[in-house]
Amino acid sequence: MGNDDIGGFDPTSGLRVLRQDEWDTWYGMLLRAFGGVPEAAEEVALYRELTRCDRSLGVWDGDECVGTAGAFAFGMTVPGGARVSAAGVTMVGVAATHRRRGVLTSMMRRQLDDVRSWGEPLAVLTASEPAIYGRFGYGAATFQxxxxxxxxxxxxxxxxxxxxxxxxxxxxxxxxxxxxxxxxxxxxxxxxxxxxxxxxxxxxxxxxxxxxxxxxxxxxxxxxxxxxxxxxxxxxxxxxxxxxxxxxxxxxxxxxxxxxxxxxxxxxxxxxxxxxxxxxxxxxxxxxxxxxxxxxxxxxxxxxxxALYVRLVDVGAALAARTYQAPVDVVFEVEDAFCPWNEGRWRLTGDTKGASCERTPDAPDLTLTVRELGAAYLGGVTLGSLGAAGRVRELRPGALAEASVGFASDVAPWLPHGF
Structure with missing residues (x-):
C-alpha cells in the first residue's frame, strides 16, 4: 500500500460505521468498484435487507464514499460438527480514485478489531483477487x-x-x-x-x-x-x-x-x-x-x-472449538503481525472428543503464521503439505505429521454459497 497522506487524504479520519441512510450511496460505490454493472432490483433489495449496518464500514472523503466493507454474522460448521461464530467479510471495495492510499488496510484493521470485540473467533471471506488477503492473515481453506x-x-x-x-x-x-x-x-x-x-x-x-x-x-x-x-x-x-x-x-x-x-x-x-x-x-x-x-x-x-478463506481472529478459541481426528499435543509458535494479540506460543491438545488451546512458555514444536492455521483449520488443506511448501517449520521431529493427521477431515470442507 502507498502512503496514507497522498493528496492530503487520511483514510482513518473518514472511516466510520455505516448509517442506514447511507446504504444506497455505499452500495453504489461497491457496484462501481466491481465494474459498475447495475444489479437487478430483487438482488439489491435482498442485500439491503441482509446488510447489518452496525457491522459495516465506510471510508468517506468529504461527502464521497471511497471504501466499503461489511461483515455478516454466520454460524459455520467446523470439524467435529460444532457451529462456530464467524464474521463473513463481504462487500469490500475501494474507489479507483483512492487506490494505494491505505483505504483497504484501514478497513481491515478496524474490521478485525471489531470482530474480536464481538467475540467471534473466525473471519471468513471469498476473494475476488486471492493475492490481496494473505497479508491480512487469511488462508485458502476450501476448494470447489x-x-x-x-x-x-x-x-x-x-x-x-x-x-x-x-x-x-x-x-x-x-x-x-x-x-x-x-x-x-x-x-x-x-x-x-x-x-x-x-x-x-x-x-x-x-x-x-x-x-x-x-x-x-x-x-x-x-x-x-x-x-x-x-x-x-x-x-x-x-x-x-x-x-x-x-x-x-x-x-x-x-x-x-x-x-x-x-x-x-x-x-x-x-x-x-x-x-x-x-x-x-x-x-x-x-x-x-x-x-x-x-x-x-x-x-x-x-x-x-x-473458495473460502479463513482467518483465526482468536487463535486459542478457534483451535479449541473444533475436534481432531487423531490425538494432538503440539506447541505452535504463531506469527501474526496484523493481529498481534495472537502472537506467541500456544499448546493445543485434543482428540475426537474435544480440545483446549492455551498460551504456554514451553518450547515450540512448529512455527507458522496465522495464515497457515487458517488454511488448515477446516481440514481440507494439510499442515504436511504446507510444511512441504516451506510455510510450516518443524522443530520437534514428528510434530508436523502428528498435527497434520489430527487437523485433517474425512469429509472435504465446502462453502455452499457465496456471500
Missing part, C-alpha cells in the same frame, strides 16, 4: 469443483436404492421450507457449511433475467423416499440446436441430498433431461460422489478453484 459434463457421452452408475427415489417438479418458492429443512440437516456434517439464518434462504430463489444468460427461469425438482423429502435440485435449461439436433445445456444452481441414493437420483435426472447434451456445474464439493460414478471423467472437464 466446476465442471462441463458432456451428458450425451458420459454415463452415470448409481448405487442401490436409487430407483426408490421419486422426483417431482415444483415451483421453487412453494417448496422452499422443505428444501431448507434438507439443507439444515446437512450443515453439521460438512466443515465450512453455513447455518442459514433468517433471510438467507431467499438467496437460492434469486432469479433475475439478467443472470440467466439465455436460460430458462429457475426450475426445481424435489426428491422423496418413503414419503419424506430427502433432496432437491435447482437449475435452469438453456435450449440450443446444432446441425445434428438438440444441444441444450442444463445449468445447475444447487443440489442437496440426505443420502447417496437421493444424490444419485438427482444427478441422473440432470444427466437425462430431454433436448440437452451438457450439464454445467459450479462450486461443488471436491469429494462429491458423482465424480466417481461417471464413465469418463475427462469428458466432465473438472476444474479446481479456491
Amino acid at each position: 469443483v466446476n465442471a462441463e459434463i458432456e451428458t450425451d457421452r458420459v454415463r452415470l452408475s448409481v448405487p442401490d436404492g436409487t430407483d426408490d427415489v421419486r422426483l417431482r417438479y415444483a415451483e421453487p418458492a412453494d417448496v422452499l421450507d422443505a428444501c431448507e429443512a434438507v439443507y439444515a440437516r446437512l450443515v453439521p456434517g460438512r466443515p465450512g457449511m453455513l447455518e442459514r439464518r433468517p433471510g438467507w434462504e431467499r438467496l437460492g430463489l434469486l432469479d433475475p433475467e439478467s443472470a440467466r444468460e439465455g436460460a430458462s427461469p429457475l426450475q426445481c425438482v424435489v426428491a422423496r423416499r418413503g414419503g419424506e423429502v430427502t433432496g432437491y435440485a435447482r437449475f435452469r435449461v438453456r435450449p440450443d440446436w446444432g446441425p445434428t439436433g438438440p444441444a441444450g445445456t442444463v445449468v445447475l444452481q444447487d443440489l442437496a441430498g440426505l443420502d447417496p441414493a437421493t444424490e444419485a437420483a438427482l444427478w441422473r435426472f440432470l444427466f437425462g433431461i430431454d433436448l440437452t447434451t451438457r450439464l454445467t456445474v459450479r462450486g461443488r464439493p471436491v469429494d462429491e460422489a458423482w465424480q466417481y460414478q461417471v464413465s469418463d471423467i475427462r469428458r466432465c472437464r473438472p476444474q479446481l478453484r479456491d
Whole structure:
C-alpha cells in the first residue's frame, strides 16, 4: 500500500460505521468498484435487507464514499460438527480514485478489531483477487469443483436404492421450507457449511433475467423416499440446436441430498433431461460422489478453484472449538503481525472428543503464521503439505505429521454459497 497522506487524504479520519441512510450511496460505490454493472432490483433489495449496518464500514472523503466493507454474522460448521461464530467479510471495495492510499488496510484493521470485540473467533471471506488477503492473515481453506459434463457421452452408475427415489417438479418458492429443512440437516456434517439464518434462504430463489444468460427461469425438482423429502435440485435449461439436433445445456444452481441414493437420483435426472447434451456445474464439493460414478471423467472437464478463506481472529478459541481426528499435543509458535494479540506460543491438545488451546512458555514444536492455521483449520488443506511448501517449520521431529493427521477431515470442507 502507498502512503496514507497522498493528496492530503487520511483514510482513518473518514472511516466510520455505516448509517442506514447511507446504504444506497455505499452500495453504489461497491457496484462501481466491481465494474459498475447495475444489479437487478430483487438482488439489491435482498442485500439491503441482509446488510447489518452496525457491522459495516465506510471510508468517506468529504461527502464521497471511497471504501466499503461489511461483515455478516454466520454460524459455520467446523470439524467435529460444532457451529462456530464467524464474521463473513463481504462487500469490500475501494474507489479507483483512492487506490494505494491505505483505504483497504484501514478497513481491515478496524474490521478485525471489531470482530474480536464481538467475540467471534473466525473471519471468513471469498476473494475476488486471492493475492490481496494473505497479508491480512487469511488462508485458502476450501476448494470447489466446476465442471462441463458432456451428458450425451458420459454415463452415470448409481448405487442401490436409487430407483426408490421419486422426483417431482415444483415451483421453487412453494417448496422452499422443505428444501431448507434438507439443507439444515446437512450443515453439521460438512466443515465450512453455513447455518442459514433468517433471510438467507431467499438467496437460492434469486432469479433475475439478467443472470440467466439465455436460460430458462429457475426450475426445481424435489426428491422423496418413503414419503419424506430427502433432496432437491435447482437449475435452469438453456435450449440450443446444432446441425445434428438438440444441444441444450442444463445449468445447475444447487443440489442437496440426505443420502447417496437421493444424490444419485438427482444427478441422473440432470444427466437425462430431454433436448440437452451438457450439464454445467459450479462450486461443488471436491469429494462429491458423482465424480466417481461417471464413465469418463475427462469428458466432465473438472476444474479446481479456491473458495473460502479463513482467518483465526482468536487463535486459542478457534483451535479449541473444533475436534481432531487423531490425538494432538503440539506447541505452535504463531506469527501474526496484523493481529498481534495472537502472537506467541500456544499448546493445543485434543482428540475426537474435544480440545483446549492455551498460551504456554514451553518450547515450540512448529512455527507458522496465522495464515497457515487458517488454511488448515477446516481440514481440507494439510499442515504436511504446507510444511512441504516451506510455510510450516518443524522443530520437534514428528510434530508436523502428528498435527497434520489430527487437523485433517474425512469429509472435504465446502462453502455452499457465496456471500
